[in-house]
Amino acid sequence: MKKFVISLCLLLGVSLPLYAQPLPEPEGKVILSIAGKIGKSQDGKVARFDLSQLQQLDSKAFYFQTRWTDTAHEYHGPRLSALLEAVDAKGDIIRMTALNDYSVDIDRAFIQQYDPILAWQQDGRKLSVREKGPLWLLLPIHEFPHLNEGESSAKMIWQLRDIEIR
């Protein structure tokens, strides 16, 4: 019985802080802020990320040519769904805003269906603002060519700055 109580206390002592643990503070320059209906943040309102934090998320790479470039490139970055999980996003509409205030809304279903990435790297080099960095939402247009046209292509927001979960 005594052993059980100790184990229970230990379990609680370990798991509770884990569960309620706020996101670690970014050490480098903040490149992405997430607000709205999220379960995890640093201050209970906004989750801020520097590049190294984003690099720790589950990532993947795409190789293709977008309609805005003249050659194909390899793009690498965290899966948007991994990011949403990291902040425990609870809303279904993801509003994304760029440095130039351009913004798009994406449904969670769309994210689940196409699994986009937030590319921070192009051909092994960090994306600068001039190259549509620091973060560029990219859809798997090599697998779904129709995503490269019209409304879908407009969802591939670059120079991403803020995300609001609604």
Place this chain on the structure above:
Amino acid sequence: MSDSFSNRISTPKRGVFLALIVLIFFISALVSLVQLRESIQILEARYGTSVWSMFQLRIEMRRFYDALDYYHEDEHDVERIQERYDLLWSRFPVLLEGLDGEHLHNVEQGTLILQNAFSELKKQEAEVFEQLASDPRSAQRVRDAISPHLAAIERLTLENYHLNNEAFNRGDAQIAALQQKLVILILGLIISGSLLLHMVVKENRRNRYQALHDSLTMMPNRAYLRRELTDLCNRRRPFAMHMIDLNGFKDVNDSLGHHTGDLLLKAVAARLVELVDHHHKSLTCRLGGDEFAVLQYGVATEDEMQPVIRQIIDALEDEFLVEGHACYIGASIGSVLYPEHGHDASTLLSRVDMAMYKAKEQGPTSSARLFQLEMDKWQQRRHQLNRDLREAIASGGLHIQYQPIVSLSDGSVRSLEALLRWNHPELGPISPLDIIDVAEQYGVANELGCWIIERVCQQYQQWLESDTDMPPVSINISPSMYRLDLVDTITQLIRKYGLSDGNIWIEVTEDTTMKVIKEAEIVLSELKEHGVSIALDDFGTGLSSLSHLQQLNLQALKIDRSFVKDIICCETSAALVKNIIAIGHDLGMRVVAEGIEDRDSAALLARYGCDYGQGYLFSRPLLPAQIPGFCRQYGLHQSVLLMRAG
């Protein structure tokens, strides 16, 4: 055929018509395709993302410019200006490299304006990132450098917007016009497509009709009959089938030509439909040649068949008037009953054929026979005979006997008739008529005929070698041998065995010869030229025409045994024979009486002036070895001896 449309157009015209429709179809399709592509191109052209991107560029340029304007030598301001610089920079590749700038070359100097602005921006990089923080005048310098480009970009942005708008409006009008034309083209496609489909369906129906109907009489054909039979058998509906073969059709065809023959067939078909089908609700089909079949539905007994058979015979025995020629034909009818005589189409067809064949044998007058199981046996016997006949010819199972023909005045031997003998190992002796019949039916008649001629010539040579004076031997010729090169065959064999003119005679029957009268006429006179005399066998039994007696170059006339056997008891027979003898003599022929079995007949015939006699009274057919002895015993006629001396 109930077809109204394609029947109105004759075949060559139909070809042109079809080609025209196909042409319209393909031209419509092609033009539609081209127009659709054109529409797509117009739509693609107006899909102008350049307007958006140009406005974005203009905004960023303006923001950068304004940021420089508000510069207050503040570190925060510097960072903001640098960020605006980067953002502005990022807008250029979108237009210069990507698809968004694709249509900018439509605007005068559009791309050049962009390139110039971008390179100016690049030139200012050092100012913005190095000088600006320390040198307040730097902002002014950058502004001055950028300013003209800002103006140019603003102009380009508006002009591009304007052009795109215009393209939109113009494109709408163009597409509307194209769509209208497309409506007409698609209408053309639908109409020509429907016509094509219509023609294909018609053609298909016509082909199906043709496959099941006879092209001459438009009656159902053999394929149709077979289908109908199978259907009736499957549904187990009782019915009778009568197979009709026209008697004497070949004569019409031969003497009046195929055209008249065809007209006669059409008249026969019409009469069968009108007099038989309409009254008995039966179905007449033409099976080919002069063969027809009548399906009588719902009949189970022989009695029920009779009215139809009677009707067929009556219909066909009446005179046919074809192109001014009166033609008299008759019908040989074989009949079967389902299910009594067979349970499937093939069996019924084969059995009705047998019954018809049997009826035909009763000819030349019209007759009808119902199938009987014995016929099947008879047919099987024929099959066996056919199989074994080839074998017998090859292995020497056949042999020849010789029956003497003697002078009625002095009893001397005048000639011999070669008679074919076949002692079948299972079926016993087979009559020569059966052998010839089977040979004719199964196409071995020529082979058999040649074998007989050669065998006789060979035998004759043997007799001559043993230094015996020999009377001539006559050989019977079967119908199909006229189609063979008979003259060549006989003369070559005569030469091969060293025989002389007059050693070999040919006997032809009336039926045989009349069937192929044209060929016969030529062949027989050629044979005469080569010293081969001709005797007409079985005179009085077949299809006789006295004119043929004159027409054919004949040297002897043989009176059939059926007349001879009654001459003592029957005055009519006696009168007939007496007159035949007179006719023969008048036409310069020797007359032979066949089948003499008693002395009284022989004496009477001698009194009538008949030259020669043949029959058991004088001798049965003898084996070759017996012949020389017989000749020695009865003596040869002077003419034979003279011939030898000559």
